Amino acid sequence: MEKQTPLTEALFYILLSVRKPNHGYGIIQEVEGLTKGRVVLGPGTLYGAIQTMTARGWIRIYSEETESRKKKEYIITDLGRKIFAEEKKRLAELLQNAEKMEEGTW
């Protein structure tokens, strides 16, 4: 199995955006909002990420169809949450160590 963390920024934010059921366009908007417009996912990037994460079992399809409009919704799985938690731990360590920079030189 290939190394799965650190997550790419795209995977990280997509996982975060499907903590509750969300569809493709909704994910793009949420990520854009969370990053204040810094990360705007292109359709190719998002499609590839969804395919990869579905195959790895990090996310799954939540609902396929809603009456007339076909709109797939995705939601994070338990495995996805585990991966995200590991990444969060790693990021926390980075941030904690980053504080040392303020302690000055010795």
Next chain:
Amino acid sequence: MVKFKLMFNKDKETDYLNEMAKQGYAMTGFFAGVYTFDSCRPGDYIYQVDITEGMFRVSNDYREFMQEMGVEIICLWGPWVILRKKAAEGPFVLYTDVESTIEHYQKIKKMFKIATIVEIMCIMTELISAVRMREESGMALPLGFACLMAVFPLAFFREIARVEGILRELRERIGMESARNAWTGIGRLSGFFSLGLILHAIGFLIPRMDGSGWLSMVQEPAKEAFHVLALIFMIVGLVLTMRGHRE
């Protein structure tokens, strides 16, 4: 409007389609190098070219996804998908981070490698059938086709080398090592070499005529002239390629 253009470089093709759209021509179809255009309001659409796993088809997943994004699938050609979006709906870029762009170009490189192998096998078949011919006149046709077909692997090599260059730059940007390889060298193969091959093919494909008459008088020298010219072009091509390597 109909235009003929052979393009192997997907980035150039994207630029071309967007330039046409800017001038009020929206691409609507493609078949073997022939692009068809409808008129549109200048700048109405943004075009993008994607590559998928399938040939001449995309998965339902892909189709539904693009539809939800407001992206229209205009046509499929081999593994290529030509997409467009209304410019009024905002910017349209398919791959927005380094990681997915790397994946995209890796797919393209793999496709060109497979295409090259298939093409070389076809050339071999032609050459074998040429060798099997007893008479010289029978050899001309397969030899001519083999020369014509050889132009494609050369174009594919250039593409592989170009894509390899892009990949190296992208990998460097995220601190990934990329293995050194020979593609860049082959990619600099001069265009003269391909031209030589085409001239050879024309030389082979000019039919040999029996009997007298001015046509048959002209034909033999013309055939020879094409072959000689072809050789000159190929030698120039090789020399230029070597020079390119030294620089």
